[in-house]
Amino acid sequence: MKPKKLLLIALVSLSALVILSGCGKSKPTVTVPETPAPQVSTQTTKVSSIIDQVRNSQHFKMFPTLISEKEKDPSFDYEDGCISCHSEIAILKDPGAKLTDFFKGGKYANEREGITCLVCHNVGGEEMISLRNPGWKSCTTCHTSGGTITLGKEVHHSQKEMIEGIGVGIVATTPSYKWVAMKDTFSCTDCHVTNGLKHDFMVPGVTVTYDALGTTRTGTQMDYTKFADMFKQDKCVTCHYEPSSTISKIQQRQTEISQKIDTLKPKFDSWEKKVQSLDPKDPKVAQFNNARTYYMYVTSDASKGAHNYALTKSLLQQAEIEINKLN
Ligand code: HEC
Ligand code: HEC
Ligand code: HEC
Numbered sequence: 430m431k432p433k434k435l436l437l438i439a440l441v442s443l444s445a446l447v448i449l450s451g452c453g454k455s456k457p458t459v460t461v462p463e464t465p466a467p468q469v470s471t472q473t474t475k476v477s478s479i480i481d482q483v484r485n486s487q488h489f490k491m492f493p494t495l496i497s498e499k500e501k502d503p504s505f506d507y508e509d510g511c512i513s514c515h516s517e518i519a520i521l522k523d524p525g526a527k528l529t530d531f532f533k534g535g536k537y538a539n540e541r542e543g544i545t546c547l548v549c550h551n552v553g554g555e556e557m558i559s560l561r562n563p564g565w566k567s568c569t570t571c572h573t574s575g576g577t578i579t580l581g582k583e584v585h586h587s588q589k590e591m592i593e594g595i596g597v598g599i600v601a602t603t604p605s606y607k608w609v610a611m612k613d614t615f616s617c618t619d620c621h622v623t624n625g626l627k628h629d630f631m632v633p634g635v636t637v638t639y640d641a642l643g644t645t646r647t648g649t650q651m652d653y654t655k656f657a658d659m660f661k662q663d664k665c666v667t668c669h670y671e672p673s674s675t676i677s678k679i680q681q682r683q684t685e686i687s688q689k690i691d692t693l694k695p696k697f698d699s700w701e702k703k704v705q706s707l708d709p710k711d712p713k714v715a716q717f718n719n720a721r722t723y724y725m726y727v728t729s730d731a732s733k734g735a736h737n738y739a740l741t742k743s744l745l746q747q748a749e750i751e752i753n754k755l756n
């Protein structure tokens with residue numbers, strides 16, 4: 430085996446160990462194996478940069494925060510069933526793990542890690558580092574609302590359903606362009622550029638803001654000049670050699686969808702409060718829940734129409750019709 434490959438394995442397994450052992454905010458001390466051969470130095474830089482990016486990503490940071498909040502405040506909205514997509518331990522080692530196992534004194538008290546390298550990657554074999562779930566599945570094992578959307582129910586992280594275009598209620602199934610035309614050759618990571626250099630999982634140009642706790646996204650800012658880098662990948666230039674018209678179309682659509690969400694949000698926020706004081710059998714409650722499904726499908730996808738403009742638009746139209754029936 431080539432020394433380059435050996436070092437890569439060492440670093441990757443080490444990174445997993447470093448990540449597993451320290452959940453503090455301090456940087457990990459990565460002990461590089463002795464006397465690395467000179468030709469591997471670029472690979473070393475790349476891998477340590479990936480480790481930093483993953484450690485700084487919400488994928489990694491969210492779970493420890495949620496656990497410590499729950500430990501401080503038992504009424505905090507986080508349950509045993511919630512950790513199956515958030516914690517390395519629950520995903521890889523112990524699907525039956527409970528929240529209390531991660532509390533002080535619990536058996537995983539020192540393993541409060543979020544999503545680490547090994548959640549997505551297998552290490553070893555010919556490929557050295559490969560994906561456990563290739564293609565769309567590398568992201569949709571978690572970024573899914575469960576495959577279907579049910580009218581009257583809440584919707585969470587609906588990116589899979591949005592791209593596949595799954596209909597709900599009277600809104601018909603409307604797959605996205607990429608799903609219709611390029612399902613077998615495209616995936617989330619083609620737009621959320623993820624490779625040996627980039628592991629923040631964000632679309633190029635996106636900056637995110639969070640609430641004070643740092644677990645809930647409050648908004649995103651898109652720099653469309655940096656976004657253009659997405660189309661510079663070898664895989665895209667054949668078709669998107671002059672991407673400016675596609676980019677301005679996306680920008681215009683995102684603006685339109687954001688404005689629509691902004692006008693609907695106050696209505697949904699105020700009815701959300703009102704229905705809490707109503708008898709659950711009051712028809713207004715069911716009416717609100719139906720309206721909310723259309724609306725949450727869009728807000729929980731969070732791409733502002735970029736994943737599937739046509740479906741997003743129809744869902745918001747229906748959300749507006751349904752919520753207006755309450756006024
Ligand atoms: C099917 C896998 C899965 C399960 C189960 C799950 N989550 Fe998540 N969770 C995700 C994904 C994926 C995201 C990121 C979605 C996004 O940012 O659009 C997320 C994000 C979050 C966020 C951050 C939201 C934000 O605005 O950034 C919170 C808080 C959260 N989940 C809490 C919960 C709670 C509470 C439960 C249990 C009721 C739960 N999760 C169960 C996959 C899951
Ligand atoms: C959320 C899932 C996810 C996590 C977490 C993750 N990766 Fe990746 N990684 C990917 C994807 C997707 C690719 C692109 C693979 C492809 O296109 O075949 C990738 C590619 C890579 C590559 C390039 C492989 C190649 O053949 O070019 C390396 C090296 C790598 N990851 C290392 C790491 C390390 C080290 C960590 C932890 C610090 C990590 N990854 C965490 C999803 C992930
Ligand atoms: C093991 C479950 C899991 C997998 C696999 C996964 N994610 Fe996530 N993802 C999450 C969770 C949980 C969050 C919530 C973190 C938050 O928003 O606080 C999240 C958040 C995100 C965010 C929002 C980040 C932010 O800062 O708000 C993006 C973008 C994202 N994931 C993209 C991807 C991509 C692209 C892939 C595939 C390479 C992927 N995810 C694979 C669970 C997962």
Ligand code: HEC
Pocket residue numbers: 565568569572588589592607616617618619620621631632635649650651683730731732733735736
């Ligand atoms: C056609 C390109 C494209 C594909 C394919 C794609 N995304 Fe996105 N995604 C985007 C764009 C553009 C945004 C909006 C970025 C913004 O305005 O914040 C976005 C937003 C998101 C967000 C909200 C957080 C953020 O970055 O704004 C998540 C989470 C996400 N995508 C996950 C996924 C997952 C999971 C898949 C695969 C099922 C996927 N995306 C496929 C382009 C894409």
Ligand code: HEC
Pocket residue numbers: 605606607619620659660662664665666667668669674675678679735736
């Ligand atoms: C085989 C040709 C082809 C390839 C290769 C291709 N695209 Fe596209 N793409 C299209 C067409 C056609 C459209 C729809 C026309 C439009 O909206 O400009 C499109 C639309 C898009 C959109 C707008 C959102 C949407 O889904 O309509 C994004 C974002 C995008 N492509 C990103 C990419 C990225 C990133 C790559 C490379 C990883 C890529 N495309 C590779 C043909 C292609």
